[in-house]
Amino acid sequence: MSRMTPFSSPLLLGFDTMEKTLERLAKSGDSYPPYNIERVRCGDGQGDKLRITLAVAGFAEENLEVTTEENQLMVRGRQTEEGDREYLHRGIAARQFQRTFVLADGMLVRGCELKNGLLSIDLERPEPQRLVRKINISVKD
Template identity: 45%
Template sequence: MTTLDLAPLWRSTVGFDRLFDLLENSGQWTGGDNYPPYDIERVGEDHYQISLALAGFTPDEVSITAEQNTLTVEGRKAEKGGRQYLYHGISSRPFRRIFSLAEYVQVKGASFENGMLKIDLVREIPDAMKPRQIAITTGGDHQPVENKQAA
């Protein structure tokens, strides 16, 4: 595994701590537990969907928590005693899957159908953060002059 030296970036940037932490910890993501399997799909310019294959789980056995740039999906099967399996291939082990969300990405809803949990996400940038045109004034009259730059 190659290591990434982020020291030059630390010296010349401000406020990217979270991004650098994600890069430094990226080695932990590879080769880790891949249960349950999932997909992350871009369904629109600012719309995303995470799908988790949760065969054997019910919606009551799964919890979704969204908090400050983190989405956590946890599942725990209810104990059902008295069954004797000859072969048990459908996993029922507890899981915890954590997704890091970018700034302004919000969880809009979740649905569970046919063993698939689908979580809808939307990036909503506040109006104050969106680009805007600034009027340019001339001399002392402070009359706005239209900016002719192409947007």
């Protein structure tokens, strides 16, 4: 018996990579660092503006890396252990993370800011141009 998925419809052509991406995202259950995604209202009618805010307390700018690769936004954090400290209690671990967000086609990263332990990444999706193209039909008898 074959598995039916929402993308197995014959009307949805070329969405197989999106289905694989969704399956991969569903399997990644890591919740560190916590984050918010919000819609930023600008009122200029220039398209959607989003802001991703990650709680990265304890990470300095040089410990963070934000990159885009194809349609993925990756945020990495690396902290190094300071060997000369003697802890009586250790509740805050020097931890590494990698958080990946899948971006829709046309999404642009507009900027990134680290303030008070929060890393904010501003995204924008400009309003797409509506293209209508007539396809000529060739007749062969």
